[in-house]
Amino acid sequence: MKEHLKESVKxxxxxxxxxxxxxxARVQVISAYPITPQTTIVEKLSDFVDSEGWDCQYMRVxxxxxxxxxxxxxxxxxxxxxxxxxxxGLFYMNEMLHWAxxxxxxxxxxxxxxxxxxxxxxxxxxxxxxxxxDTGWLILFASSHQDIFDTIIQAYRIAEDPRxxxxxxxxLEGFQLSHTIEPVYFPDQSLVDEFLLDLPKxxxxxxxxxxxxxxxxxxxxxxxxKVATPSSMYFEFRASIEKAMLNARTVIKEAAQDFxxxxxxxxxxxxxxxxxxxxEAVIVCAGNMARQAIAAVDKLRSEGLNVGAVKLRSYKPFPxxxxxxxxxxxVKGFGVLERxxxxxxxxxxxxxxxxxxxxxxxxxxxVVPFIGGVGxxxxxxxxxxxxxxxxxxxxxxxxRNVKVEYINFHGRFE
Amino acid sequence: MEKNKYKPWRSIPDDIRFEDLPTCPLAISDKGSIGNxxxxxxxxxxxxxxxxxxxxTCWTYCPxxxxxxxxxxxxxxxxYCKGCLICYSECPxxxxxxxxxxx
Numbered sequence: 001m002k003e004h005l006k007e008s009v010k011x012x013x014x015x016x017x018x019x020x021x022x023x024x025a026r027v028q029v030i031s032a033y034p035i036t037p038q039t040t041i042v043e044k045l046s047d048f049v050d051s052e053g054w055d056c057q058y059m060r061v062x063x064x065x066x067x068x069x070x071x072x073x074x075x076x077x078x079x080x081x082x083x084x085x086x087x088x089g090l091f092y093m094n095e096m097l098h099w100a101x102x103x104x105x106x107x108x109x110x111x112x113x114x115x116x117x118x119x120x121x122x123x124x125x126x127x128x129x130x131x132x133x134d135t136g137w138l139i140l141f142a143s144s145h146q147d148i149f150d151t152i153i154q155a156y157r158i159a160e161d162p163r164x165x166x167x168x169x170x171x172l173e174g175f176q177l178s179h180t181i182e183p184v185y186f187p188d189q190s191l192v193d194e195f196l197l198d199l200p201k202x203x204x205x206x207x208x209x210x211x212x213x214x215x216x217x218x219x220x221x222x223x224x225x226k227v228a229t230p231s232s233m234y235f236e237f238r239a240s241i242e243k244a245m246l247n248a249r250t251v252i253k254e255a256a257q258d259f260x261x262x263x264x265x266x267x268x269x270x271x272x273x274x275x276x277x278x279x280e281a282v283i284v285c286a287g288n289m290a291r292q293a294i295a296a297v298d299k300l301r302s303e304g305l306n307v308g309a310v311k312l313r314s315y316k317p318f319p320x321x322x323x324x325x326x327x328x329x330x331v332k333g334f335g336v337l338e339r340x341x342x343x344x345x346x347x348x349x350x351x352x353x354x355x356x357x358x359x360x361x362x363x364x365x366x367v368v369p370f371i372g373g374v375g376x377x378x379x380x381x382x383x384x385x386x387x388x389x390x391x392x393x394x395x396x397x398x399x400r401n402v403k404v405e406y407i408n409f410h411g412r413f414e
Numbered sequence: 415m416e417k418n419k420y421k422p423w424r425s426i427p428d429d430i431r432f433e434d435l436p437t438c439p440l441a442i443s444d445k446g447s448i449g450n451x452x453x454x455x456x457x458x459x460x461x462x463x464x465x466x467x468x469x470x471t472c473w474t475y476c477p478x479x480x481x482x483x484x485x486x487x488x489x490x491x492x493x494y495c496k497g498c499l500i501c502y503s504e505c506p507x508x509x510x511x512x513x514x515x516x517x
Contacts, residue, residue, distance in 0.1 A: 104437040165437060206437040219441035228430050236432040237439055 002026070003053035005189040012184050014177040017145050018084060018110045018170075019044035021152035023054055024192045025108075027082040029074035031059045031067045035089040036122045037174035038112040042084055064089040068096030068107075075105035076217065078203025080156065082107075086174060087114040087128045094132065100167045101136025101241060103218060104206060106159030107167040108152065109137075113287070113339075114174040115375040123376025124173035126286065126339040129315075130349045136241045138168040138248055139316040141286040145182040148172050150259065150267045151313075153192055157255045160197050163247040165206060173287045173339075175376065187263060195262050245317050252314055270319035272311040275301065276326060279308030281333040281391040284350065286312040289337060289379055296384035307388045310334075312350060320357040327358060333366040335391040337384065337407070339373040347371065347404040366394050372407030383407050446494055451478070455497030457512040461488055465509035472501035472510065 005024060012020070018041045022030070030049070032042035049058040057074075061067055064085050071081040085093060090111055100107055111129055115121030129139060140155060142148040148170070155168040172178055203209050207217070224232025249270065256269040266272075274294050276282055283293045290311035297309045310326070312319070323334070338348025345352045347369025358364045368391050373379040387407070394402055406413055461472075466488060473481045473488070477500065480491040490501075502510045 102438060208440075214443055216441040216443070217438055219439045221439050230430050231441075233430065233432075233435060233439070236435055239432060240435055240437065 007188040008186045009183055011181055013179055013181050014145050014148055014172055015040040016044050017148045017184050021149045022082040023048055025153060025156050027056055028079040029057045029081045031061055031070040031083050033061055033064050033067050035086045037114055037178045038084040038086040041110060064093040065096055068093045071107050072100050072105060075107050076207050076209050080199060084110040086112045087116060090128045090132060097132055097135040104165040105167055106165055108155045108159060109169050111169050111171045112174045112178045113171050121375040122174060124176045125375050129171050130340040133316060138166055140170050140314055142172045143288050143291040143311055145184045149184060154255045154259055156196055158251050161251045164244050164251050166244050176288050191262050249317050268311055268313050270314040271322045272313055274309040276308035278306055279331055280306040281388055282308040282310050282331050283384055283388050284310045284312055284334055284336045289373060292381055293384050296381045300385055300388055318353050323354060323357050327361055327365045333391040333395040335368045335387045337370040337372055337387055368394050368402050369404040370407055371404060377408055450493055451496050452493045455515050457497050457499055458515055459499060459502050460511045460513050462509045465507055467507055471504050471506055475500050475504045
């Protein structure tokens with residue numbers, strides 16, 4: 001008998017929302033290893049599995065590496081899988097992340113982002129997920145408690161689409177989202193069932209796991225040369241991840257549209273725009289900083305400044321076309337505020353990606369890189385207002401090659 | 415949902431292209447799928463038919479599955495036997511001898 005969860009509003013922590021989302025998605029296999037700030041997700045899931053009603057296998061393993069190895073096996077068998085990790089745990093899992101994506105398994109992993117040791121830091125920071133950016137995983141950022149629920153539900157829909165079949169990381173910032181409490185609307189189970197794709201009865205159509213027909217997955221692929229052979233297609237298999245990643249752009253948009261139709265909430269697709277239509281300068285942020293940016297925009301708009309905010313919802317695939325469209329529609333300057341350091345590249349990772357997206361545009365918009373909120377350091381609404389004002393100044397003074405600015409940095413960096 | 419056009423039991427053409435690939439590299443176990451592995455041998459295991467009791471211990475331990483029974487007698491397929499000599503070590507009645515391969 002399948003359980004049927006009822007519509008409700010709960011005052012709840014971000015981590016509990018993630019656990020509820022997995023339960024709503026009818027996840028069948030969970031593998032878990034604790035790490036702050038994610039731990040309460042898998043604790044809550046353990047409670048759920050203990051309580052009656054939810055038919056789910058919960059496996060405690062000895063490390064994050066084994067968490068992902070276990071989920072890979074479970075996903076090969078065609079089940080819906082879930083786990084959560086953070087920071088150092090994500091790094092320990094790294095080898096298996098690289099195994100999951102080329103195996104094209106629709107695993108969903110929640111990452112409660114935290115700083116990277118040393119020095120030990122368990123607070124909000126995006127360095128952990130940025131270090132995993134070329135693993136072939138899709139990377140989505142949630143910016144509020146409601147958004148955590150909405151993004152995890154959408155993640156299953158996107159990952160399990162036959163045009164994609166790639167694993168997804170859903171990121172929420174440690175403590176600032178994971179351990180704070182907010183009201184969240186939970187729908188009736190039937191809406192989630194309607195939104196998600198039906199699980200195929202005999203496993204994913206591309207994995208063919210069948211004891212009567214033993215097959216090696218991920219078999220040896222030699223370099224090859226001018227002539228193609230079935231065992232020298234390594235390059236082509238890597239390219240097929242790229243193809244799926246490009247398809248994901250369409251699938252993410254479709255999922256967001258369907259989600260809006262069924263649940264009535266606009267979550268944004270690859271990006272979410274706020275007052276960008278007539279904006280001259282916009283601030284681009286991922287995670288909860290994007291939500292605070294809305295308040296900063298409202299404040300500056302009341303002072304008569306033409307500014308907007310963009311939530312970077314999908315980092316992989318990177319929304320190149322969406323940003324180019326914004327530039328074509330009159331946005332002249334982009335202030336990119338990030339919680340990560342892309343060392344030696346004059347800014348965070350997304351600011352570099354944004355510059356490459358604009359490289360062929362004439363005139364190319366201004367990209368002003370900012371780094372702040374690293375290791376959970378405060379970023380206030382006023383900081384974001386100052387960022388937008390700085391971008392407006394850059395546009396006015398036609399400054400190019402703007403040096404990255406560190407926000408709330410103690411001392412002078414020269 | 416679109417079924418992948420590659421069924422695992424269908425053989426893959428030699429002139430395979432990117433467009434034809436299955437989603438993940440996969441291999442079906444098949445006799446001699448990576449060539450004539452018998453060439454790897456340094457020592458050849460030889461069954462002494464007089465000592466052999468047909469207990470099938472060698473058959474159980476052979477990692478390559480190249481030992482077979484025919485007409486109540488045991489044989490080794492030397493085209494694929496890699497010469498690991500596990501059968502030689504495991505035979506309870508020492509009915510398997512090792513003979514150095516001539517080059």
